[in-house]
Amino acid sequence: MEYRIIKSPSQGTLDILNRRKGSGNTSPIGPVDAVGLIQGRIIEMVCAADVAEKAVGVTVEDIKGSCPQNMIMLAIFGDTASVEAAMEEIKQREKRGTEEW
Amino acid sequence: MEYRIIKSPSQGTLDILNRRKGSGNTSPIGPVDAVGLIQGRIIEMVCAADVAEKAVGVTVEDIKGSCPQNMIMLAIFGDTASVEAAMEEIKQREKRGTEEW
Amino acid sequence: MEYRIIKSPSQGTLDILNRRKGSGNTSPIGPVDAVGLIQGRIIEMVCAADVAEKAVGVTVEDIKGSCPQNMIMLAIFGDTASVEAAMEEIKQREKRGTEEW
Amino acid sequence: MEYRIIKSPSQGTLDILNRRKGSGNTSPIGPVDAVGLIQGRIIEMVCAADVAEKAVGVTVEDIKGSCPQNMIMLAIFGDTASVEAAMEEIKQREKRGTEEW
């Protein structure tokens, strides 16, 4: 899995993410402090999404990749500390390397 | 084949899976104890689906991947023990490595 | 090419195959004794389909893969002996390795 | 490039090819003596199509692969001798390995 954090993402960057999120573009994510990005295979992304969903203070969206139904990237929106905490938790789970998440 | 188990999956995670399941989103899977995920090539997934379908206490769904008709992931929903039993059975079959499943 | 045989396939497995067959879902394949699966590149699948079509006692369907028009898997439906005979014939042809099928 | 010839192709095999040909399914190819199949990258397939189009006694169709607009396979329909001659001509051109076809 690969990880990136963008602090104070520009509106154009949010537009790109909003156009591609799995839940549709009807309720776009507004200005946020930070957005965390995680890229990987679909089985890993579902697990990472569950970890992030259970974290506090963040909104999780799967971002469509090379085809409409393909989820190869997660975006985690929120204040910087919450996004970093959610990302850290996912890294810890990945490091453990167990089947159970 | 790769295997993952998510215990007490969050609603957001179920939403992601429901949006992608092959049987459509009209009868979404509700809260479950656990969800098992298996990723592999289509020929393996059809065999694994059949093993899981014949297990008790679980619901099996093929999850669409990079294009609408592509099945690269199975999700097995149910109580934790049943999901683990179905996953174990599939692993045994894979280990035998025979053509006949 | 890869080969698998599922004996007494469950209804859920037949549903997955019926949703993806190239001839459409209007005349679904009903309960069968066995289903043979063959996965490969499109040029090999067309040749294998022709061998299976000429075998007796089986129904052949191309199963759509990662995109609607993609055929990467064949399913051969029928009684166990007929499916096994058709699969064996395809393996013999593949082993000969000639251009002519 | 890869080459295969199917002699006396079954109706089911022609149906599979007719469902996927680039010119649409409105004027399906009927029973033929033989069908030659060539698989390769798109740039090679366009060149091979041109060689086959200039051969006598054959009908050339591009067969859609993993997505509607993808041409990864050519089918050359006709009597056995004509199909073999067209295939041989394409192999000769490929062997020369020049940019000009």
Add this chain to the structure above:
Amino acid sequence: MEYRIIKSPSQGTLDILNRRKGSGNTSPIGPVDAVGLIQGRIIEMVCAADVAEKAVGVTVEDIKGSCPQNMIMLAIFGDTASVEAAMEEIKQREKRGTEEW
């Protein structure tokens, strides 16, 4: 990531880019001094887009690749100096190799 700059792009080249940009073809980009192109994986492209969006004097567009929702290329339109400055900034960020952009 890979980088290219086209100076005084032709109208045909702008047409190709306008047909593929993520924000749609309703407000096409007109004649510009230069266009910078960056190709990479989706996680890198989102980060690069954010850097370019925060640069001055340029317009950033994600260019659809092999499927409608796929972003594998960014195009940065503007006067030559501004495009070069934005590209240079992205290269510096890439070189630092940190998770935070």
Add this chain to the structure above:
Amino acid sequence: MEYRIIKSPSQGTLDILNRRKGSGNTSPIGPVDAVGLIQGRIIEMVCAADVAEKAVGVTVEDIKGSCPQNMIMLAIFGDTASVEAAMEEIKQREKRGTEEW
């Protein structure tokens, strides 16, 4: 990048290219002396298209590949000398290997 030239392309070959060109099939390219084909990644193809657009006596079209919005091949139509000159110019640019085209 890969290069091919077809002299006196057949009508069937032009039909294949016309069905796939990015500008649509409404104004098909008619009989031409020669067609040059170039295959590569999208970032290279945009640059090559710009070089060809600035050459004289040729018409440039991007040919859709494995999905509708994917451009993996350029076709350059015109008299043989003009097509060869445009192809040569693109090769020279590729050989220089600089970011600026």
